[in-house]
Amino acid sequence: MRWDDPWLLRLIDELESSDQAGHLQNGLQLLRQAAGVLKHQIDWNRDLWPFARELLLAHEAGLLTWRDMTARTVGGVDPKSNTQY
DSSP states (O other), rough: OOOOOHHHHHHHHHHHHTTTTGGGGHHHHHHHHHHTTOOOOOOOOTTTTHHHHHHHHHHHHHHHOOOOOOOSSSSOOOOOOOOOO
């Protein structure tokens, strides 16, 4: 699946302004919501990195922000420095 960051930003905006803001709890929830809207079956081997990359592009452009809610006990999973994730 080719994810498009402008479309994802519109989806996030729609979710924030609706009663479905719970889908913004984490990236996995957002991925599932986006796939549902597009009626796309998630391919867990191919969709995760492109989806995360689009979110990172939007973040680096200053269009999207988030807070890292993982505890320090969880290993640092950074998709920019560790491409295994």
